[in-house]
Amino acid sequence: MSITGARRPGDGCKKGLTMPELTLRLGGYQPARSVHTRAMHVFADALRARLGERVEILYTENVTAAGHKAVDLLPMTEGEAIDICYIASSSLVERVPSLGLFDVPFHITDRGAAYALADGPAGRRLAGDVTAATGFAVLAYWDNGFRHISNGRHPITHPRDCRGLKIRTLDNALHQRVFRSLGFEPVTIDVRELAAAVHERRVDAQENPLTNLVNFSLHKTHRFVTLTGHFFGVALVLCNRARLASWPDDVQTAIAAAMVEATAAQRRYAAEDDETCLAMLKADGVAIAGPGQFDRAAFLDAVADIRAEAARAAGVG
Numbered sequence: 171m172s173i174t175g176a177r178r179p180g181d182g183c184k185k186g187l188t189m190p191e192l193t194l195r196l197g198g199y200q201p202a203r204s205v206h207t208r209a210m211h212v213f214a215d216a217l218r219a220r221l222g223e224r225v226e227i228l229y230t231e232n233v234t235a236a237g238h239k240a241v242d243l244l245p246m247t248e249g250e251a252i253d254i255c256y257i258a259s260s261s262l263v264e265r266v267p268s269l270g271l272f273d274v275p276f277h278i279t280d281r282g283a284a285y286a287l288a289d290g291p292a293g294r295r296l297a298g299d300v301t302a303a304t305g306f307a308v309l310a311y312w313d314n315g316f317r318h319i320s321n322g323r324h325p326i327t328h329p330r331d332c333r334g335l336k337i338r339t340l341d342n343a344l345h346q347r348v349f350r351s352l353g354f355e356p357v358t359i360d361v362r363e364l365a366a367a368v369h370e371r372r373v374d375a376q377e378n379p380l381t382n383l384v385n386f387s388l389h390k391t392h393r394f395v396t397l398t399g400h401f402f403g404v405a406l407v408l409c410n411r412a413r414l415a416s417w418p419d420d421v422q423t424a425i426a427a428a429m430v431e432a433t434a435a436q437r438r439y440a441a442e443d444d445e446t447c448l449a450m451l452k453a454d455g456v457a458i459a460g461p462g463q464f465d466r467a468a469f470l471d472a473v474a475d476i477r478a479e480a481a482r483a484a485g486v487g
Contacts, residue, residue: 197246288311315378316444365386
């Protein structure tokens with residue numbers, strides 16, 4: 171697969187000077203203002219600070235603008251087109267079932283707990299599982315935000331309000347079961363088509379972090395938001411494992427160190443963006459049902475069996 175419209179953060183390697191030892195190709199699927207794209211630029215700058223003109227960095231911020239689906243980043247990175255990408259962990263769970271740890275509904279309620287999980291023994295175990303099942307190495311776990319429900323029909327405060335609504339979901343069987351149990355009719359639509367599907371009212375509802383609700387202007391059509399926090403999203407930062415292993419040791423060390431910087435920035439951006447986006451939605455007149463304004467117990471009860479099953483499969487209580 172080819173990449174068009176590649177964008178180079180910063181000046182990169184200047185013509186006429188030393189040729190770079192390595193051309194590193196980064197790929198993403200979100201616009202320039204997104205927390206992921208901004209963090210990828212932090213990574214590029216931090217890596218360039220360490221390696222200088224030894225590395226040239228090409229970054230395709232949004233592969234969907236070139237006609238790809240977001241999930242195409244997986245074969246592109248396992249193949250020859252891209253070296254490093256980010257992708258929602260749910261997109262890889264079919265190949266690496268243990269990543270379902272991040273898909274237990276209503277399980278993670280605190281960012282700090284999520285980071286401790288990802289950065290501790292569980293995260294290292296999952297990285298090993300990804301290595302065993304795919305051609306990737308996991309470089310980091312990024313904050314993909316608490317996922318909430320928006321819709322263009324009416325306030326959702328109880329599962330009965332979900333009945334008959336068509337909701338856009340990720341291509342993840344467990345997610346679809348969860349929303350079906352709540353009364354929705356789940357429909358899988360790639361992020362490339364998400365905004366059009368919402369604005370053309372091909373779906374009644376969707377679920378995403380607030381940052382995506384704002385970045386894709388979904389709130390212009392969906393005027394009702396319920397802060398369910400039903401999933402805490404994790405974005406895997408993946409590198410083609412064979413190519414990573416082929417690069418000099420000091421380059422690998424520099425990549426790891428630069429990714430630590432980028433991850434700290436990305437998580438800070440994500441938390442800040444939640445607050446900023448919530449304020450923007452309220453200022454725009456979007457009806458927000460926050461904690462205490464919807465029947466959380468009823469939502470938990472509606473998915474209790476699925477939640478217990480997913481927790482057992484993931485090895486959590």
